Amino acid sequence: MNPAPARLSFEFFPPKTPEMEAQLWRAVKRLEPLGPRFVSVTYGAGGTTRERTHATVARIRRETRLAPAAHLTCVGASRAEIDGVARAYWLAGIRHIVALRGDPPAGGTYDPHPHGYHRALDLVAGLRRIADFEVSVAAYPEMHPEAESAAADLDALKRKIDAGATRAITQFFFEPSTFLRFRDRACAAGIAVPIVPGILPIGNFAQVKRFAALCGASIPAKLAARFEALSEDPASRACAAIETAAALCRDLRAAGIAAFHFYTLNRADLVAAILAEIGLAADCPAEA
Numbered sequence: 350m351n352p353a354p355a356r357l358s359f360e361f362f363p364p365k366t367p368e369m370e371a372q373l374w375r376a377v378k379r380l381e382p383l384g385p386r387f388v389s390v391t392y393g394a395g396g397t398t399r400e401r402t403h404a405t406v407a408r409i410r411r412e413t414r415l416a417p418a419a420h421l422t423c424v425g426a427s428r429a430e431i432d433g434v435a436r437a438y439w440l441a442g443i444r445h446i447v448a449l450r451g452d453p454p455a456g457g458t459y460d461p462h463p464h465g466y467h468r469a470l471d472l473v474a475g476l477r478r479i480a481d482f483e484v485s486v487a488a489y490p491e492m493h494p495e496a497e498s499a500a501a502d503l504d505a506l507k508r509k510i511d512a513g514a515t516r517a518i519t520q521f522f523f524e525p526s527t528f529l530r531f532r533d534r535a536c537a538a539g540i541a542v543p544i545v546p547g548i549l550p551i552g553n554f555a556q557v558k559r560f561a562a563l564c565g566a567s568i569p570a571k572l573a574a575r576f577e578a579l580s581e582d583p584a585s586r587a588c589a590a591i592e593t594a595a596a597l598c599r600d601l602r603a604a605g606i607a608a609f610h611f612y613t614l615n616r617a618d619l620v621a622a623i624l625a626e627i628g629l630a631a632d633c634p635a636e637a
Contacts, residue, residue: 355602355607355608355609355629356386356607356608356609357383357384357385357386357608357609357610357611357624357629358385358386358387358388358389358418358518358545358608358609358610358611359380359385359388359389359610359611359613359620360388360389360390360391360610360611360612360613361373361376361377361388361389361390361391361405361613361615362390362391362398362614362615363390363391363398363401363402363404363405364401364405364615365401369615372615372616373405373615375617376613376615376616376617377409377413377415378413379617379621380613380617380620380621381413381414381415383624383629385415386416386608387415387416387417387418387445388409388415388416388417388418389417389418389419389420389445389447389485389610390402390405390406390409390417390418390419390420391420392420392421392422392449392451399426399434402419402420403419403434403437405417406419406438406443407441410441410442410443416444416445417443417445418443418445418446418447418483418485419438419443419445419446419447420446420447420449421434421435421446421447421448421449421472421476422449422450422451422452422472423449423450423451423461423462423465423466423467423468423469423471423472424450424451424452424459424462424465425451425462425465426462426465427462427464427465428464428465428466428475429464430465431465431466431472431475432475432479435475435476435479435480435482436479436480439479439480439482444481444482444483445482445483445484445485446476446482446483446484446485447484447485447486447487447518448469448472448473448476448484448485448486448509448514449469449472449486449487450468450469450472459495469486469487469509470505470508470509470512473486473509473512473513473514474512474513476513477512477513483515483516484513484514484515484516485514485515485516485517485518486506486509486510486514486516486517486518487517487518487519487520488506488517488518488519488520488531488535488544489502489506489519489520489564489565490519490520490522490527490528490530490531491520491522491527491531491565491566491567492565493505493564493565494563494564494565499534503534503535503538504538506535506540507535507538507539507540510540510541510542514542515542516542516543516544516545517535517540517542517543517544517545518545518547518610519531519544519545519546519547519610520547520564520565520566521547521548521549521560521561521564521566521612522546522547522566522567523566523567523568523569523572523593523597524569524597525597525600525601525604527567528546528601528606529601529604531544532544543608545608545609545610546601546606546608546609546610547610547611547612548594548597548598548609548610548611548612548623549594549611549612550590550591550594550611550612550614550619550620550623551576551589551590551593551594552587552590552614552616552619554573554576554577554580554586558573572593575589575593576589587618587619587622590619590623591619591622591623591626592626594619594623595623595626595627598623598627599627602627611623
């Protein structure tokens with residue numbers, strides 16, 4: 350029996366420079382023909398990219414056929430300010446919010462705004478009071494690094510769902526069993542909304558190691574050894590990145606998973622190659 354057609358989504362981050370903006374829009378245009386369910390645009394730590402996020406979401410809405418989802422966090426703003434942002438998104442035709450607690454500034458600790466939403470749970474409930482948004486939230490197959498336990502972390506996810514979230518998108522991982530065990534635990538806990546695996550292509554292994562250390566994701570020893578051995582060979586490293594992510598997606602599809610959220614880092618080359626490898630991007634044009 351053939352697996353169900355895949356449902357794709359892509360994450361981008363707002364650009365800081367004209368050169369980065371050009372790279373972002375090359376990626377957007379290259380991936381647009383794949384017809385993703387949505388594309389999301391991140392919010393920087395401490396709300397540092399707030400205006401760039403808004404501008405990027407607005408441009409995607411205005412200039413493409415894509416459905417943009419805006420990341421919104423609790424950090425650095427009052428409830429009134431965040432509610433105002435959400436209402437402005439709704440009026441602009443943005444119907445999907447990725448609701449997150451948000452990360453503290455580099456080197457700092459999370460300090461809730463005294464008049465703000467303290468947790469993603471509170472933000473989800475606030476969004477549901479404002480309008481009938483589609484609301485995605487984060488999930489951690491290997492546990493949020495600040496969680497007291499895996500059980501407490503799963504309970505936090507369930508409370509976000511009970512508050513009105515309609516989808517969970519996971520942090521990245523590298524072994525299919527990591528996601529499948531988490532999915533089964535979530536199902537047993539009564540979580541019935543879609544849980545979408547987050548896929549991070551390993552374009553830069555040193556960067557991925559930093560990301561993993563921050564979010565509590567583990568990197569299998571064999572995978573680390575493979576990429577470290579290829580550190581001076583960009584072509585072979587790219588092939589390894591494609592093979593690794595494609596194998597992960599194939600294993601998940603064989604287990605019945607039909608939705609994938611790709612962390613693109615504003616680069617379409619690896620994402621398109623991975624999707625082509627698993628038969629989902631044969632017509633995706635080459636990146637300029």
